Amino acid sequence: MPIAVSILAATKKINCEDFSRFLFVGELALNGELRPVNGVLPIAIKAKNKNLAAIFVPAANAAEAKLIKDLEVIPVNNLIELIAHLEGYKPISGAPYTEFSFANAEINFDMAYIKGQEHVKRAMEIAAAGAHNVLMSGPPGSGKTLIARTMPSILPNLSLKEALEITKIYSVAGELPAQTALMTSRPFRSPHHTASGVALVGGGTWPRPGEISLAHRGVLFLDEFAEFTRQVLENLRQPLEDGVIHVSRAANNLSFPAKFILIAASNPCPCGYFGDREKNCVCSSTQIINYKKKISGPILDRIDLHIEVPRIKFDKLTSDINSEESTDIKKRVEKARLLQSQRFAGTNFITNSEMPPEAVKRF
Template sequence: MLSRIFSCAVIGLDGVIVEVEVDTGPGLPKMVIVGLPDAAVQESRERVRSAVHNAGFDYPRRALTVNLAPASVRKEGPAYDLPIALGVLAATHQLDQSLLDESLVIGELSLDGSVRHVRGMLPMAATAREQNFKRVFVPSSDAAEAALIPDLEVIPVNSLTELVMHLRGEIHIETTHTIDPADVIEPILSDFSEIKGQEHAKRALEVAAAGGHNVLMIGPPGSGKTLLARALPSILPKMTIDEALDVTRIYSVADALPSDVPLLRARPFRAPHHTISHAGLVGGGHIPHPGEVSLAHRGVLFLDELPEFGQRVLEVMRQPIEDKMVTISRANGSLTFPANFELVGAMNPCPCGYYGDPQRACTCSDATVTKYQKRISGPLLDRIDIHIHVPRVEYEKLSSDRTGEPSCAIQKRVEAARECQRQRFKNPEGGFINGVACNADMRPAEVRLYCDLDETCRNLMKSASMQLQLSARAYHRVLKLARTIADLAGCEKITSTHLAEALQYRPRLLDNNA
């Protein structure tokens, strides 16, 4: 007899409905799985046999053929264990297949028949809703994640035995109630009030948060660069529900979603070690998976000790910074992952870390300092809008009981500036004009339209362009930065004060002893 159960695969960040067909026939007891399965899917044969037997059902002593359609889509992971097991039971008349009409089944099986967590539950549940399935049977550990999708009946399953008894009407499994994303509590992050001193750096990060700009912090060890970076998400605008679902989908596919957190409400903060490979940073693999730049989508990507990262690793960053997405091409196709993040880099001015420090002498030669700083290529530096020096904190400020301005107060100014930008770039028909949502995303056409300069500002920019040798990209980045500073001040026009502050954030790597 032939049985047919529906499941789901994840390709990139999207789900694809998979039809699991199980057919019994004469021959030696053996299960053959076809339909481009990977090693984990092939191993389902052993898991399913043991799970069916240990759950108290009869495993057929006949030849079994399992087809995962469409055959053109590669299947990976153990999420097909549960639908295959149900297909075996239906094909051997131990279960009525009509009980699974309009249902999607997802889950990995243990040898004792219990159902385990699988990755990518959120996009699979969303696909079930889009394809008009009424219910999904999912591992109980993933039910809260699936319940984020409205108008979908989510049935949490603990074991194969429990599910079959539920389908037969012997017991009833309560449906997981749909979770309102607005009810998920946002966790407490590092606060700017905890950081002593560094007012200049805090101001720079406020400007970065207000306009979505990238930042590079340069300073001696222990000056607070990492603490400043970790506090940056606390002043970024709160994520909307759509943004939270967007980020959660990526973490679900990457299997990086905490087991007790169905929805990520705080903006991501990713800090990969400098030994990371380029595939780990931007994504890759035989079947492409999202990398750190995608896991930092809508949040912050912090690269500490920036010059220690491999040259190739840093160079592959250039395209995601510009395009806000990563395209990974393979022989069987290409996948695109979002990568709209704020880059925050941190580095010492030299290998010993004390070049230009007023209290501790540097032990590096000028040639060593120059070589160290030039590990970061000019094109990459050109893509970073804000370059700030983070000096050591004086004792008086460290020992003071006075706390700084809290993140919530800074966040209000940032959100007000972002609202100005949303209104500026808003498309009357919905969304944003040309996909520009903040000042950092502006292209030359938008810069020409919204960053008009008066005569005083043009003279200032002309002088600065000659002294700082600004490239065309750097010129536009200064204007975008000045536009953000004006938005923070609530000004319609860019003034020379805004432009002067923007110019002071240009790089001066080689003159820290000045």
């Protein structure tokens, strides 16, 4: 679209007054239709910061651009419409402001369904409150995967600032779901253990955000943690420390935000029953050592909470006792987050896990 507009103006096919106050984004198809493009939100933010009068976007991207207040967004369906607008004989009306709400997202997994495992649930609550990383270790069927999936149900609602951060990443990655202008719930990403380093941390010839950035302000769940290749896991060291990933290529250096809660789940050994109270482990000591060695010390060091998840007795699993619901736990988490925001007012961090050593002492 910008190239087409430039050519039309340069060849005097359209009356060009001053284009310096306008910004044009969009892909022009051969039939003159405008196709949606990725990354419209960050471009719209830039347009606002530069005080431009209007931004012209493909109609399908208009809602995304119009998340930015006080920015005139002109939705364009095709080149003919655009010319009619620029020539002034049939103006296109500006897109309306995009409405959204951070009402509770649909919850598929509620903590109330988890029987027993009180200490694990408590650890998850602490992790949600302070944005700490968690490693769960336990035998097969002890509920690690199930518990991890309940995590989104106790995380606090997003703020607009966080939602815009997440949406920018999804927009650039081309992962914004259709009909979605703003990401209104925290992401929960669970890449498979065969995922490549690039898929996990980002990069590629045309660098794009990886799973750790798509999990920004949400949860990165790495199930079967010890099955990931060591090399892939080592890539997590720097982003776990800095909350951002730097991807360098010959042509450019890019940074993608990557502040996420890491939830890792693993069996303690290849057979899974090392340390189990009833079933005997059949692994040799070398096998157990090799299995544990796959996760390096520096990685373990970046995980604040290490929890054992034992199997629970059949009676308990089938009992009717209902435990606390996620909405009640979430209230406590939100209270803890509020305390943290008061405590850290005037600093550049928002959760306990982000405190640098000096701050730990001070607070």
